[in-house]
Amino acid sequence: MKHLEQLQIIADQNNGTRAIATGGFNGTLDYITSQLEQNTKLIIQHLYFTVQNYFIQGTPQLQTQINGNLTSPIYLTDFTQIVLSSGAHFETFVPVVPILNFGCEDTDWNNTTVMNLIALVKRGDCSYKQKSALAEKYRVKGLLIYNDGAALDHFQPKQGVNNNWNTTIPAYFLSYNLGVQLANAAGNASVIMNINVSNAYGIRNICADTQTGDKTKTILIGSHSDSVSAGSGINDNGSGTIGNLVLALNLARLFQTSSLRYSTY
Incomplete structure (x- = not known):
């Protein structure tokens, strides 16, 4: 103790x-x-490495355009960042494309044009990292994962979700309500994502043999x-x-x- x-x-x-x-x-x-x-x-060794995209500078921003209506969702209430995702500096709205099923298989992605667009994926069936890896594979401009509303604690944006190491796309986790709004407006929804991130240097591991x-x-x-x-x-x-x-x-x-x-x- x-x-x-x-x-x-x-x-x-x-x-x-x-x-x-x-x-x-x-x-x-x-x-x-x-x-x-x-x-x-x-025999004690200290090993040092860098964690990319770890720190967030300022407050992440998200703007939505749904059926012609502009809104600014609230950080931590409507959305949060997925840790280790890359930064984003969108100057214009980018169309949102809902991904079939849960975005866990290639078949969910390869029948939809997502290159340079924003992929919208529902929580469930596989890890968030797997969804992100597929999003990156199909060269999306950004990824939005939204909660599934399947339990009382599955409505708010989930905080503390980690992305894959060295991810090159920005990614947010949305509330269930915001995700459903975007999904229901398929073909008429777009977003602007802005988030500044920086690396954490000199992170230490200990190995003792x-x-x-x-x-x-x-x-x-x-x-x-x-x-x-x-x-x-x-x-x-x-x-x-x-x-x-x-x-x-x-x-x-x-x-x-x-x-x-x-x-x-």
């Missing part, structure tokens, strides 16, 4: 979060590193160490992070014959 309490302290000192690219995230990795350095003989064992038969034990932006993430995934840390600390005191790698990312 003392390690979990320390993660909460780190979050409290950093605006209540340990999300990636924040002081809380870096503080978490510093704490794990110090524990491993002080209590084990593991035992000095013994056959390196060709290494057992990997890992967990993600970041939280959501809205909280300290003690349940997700502080418990997993600390569980692996405690495992590493305890096994370090035992006679080791296997090659083990502990990863925190």
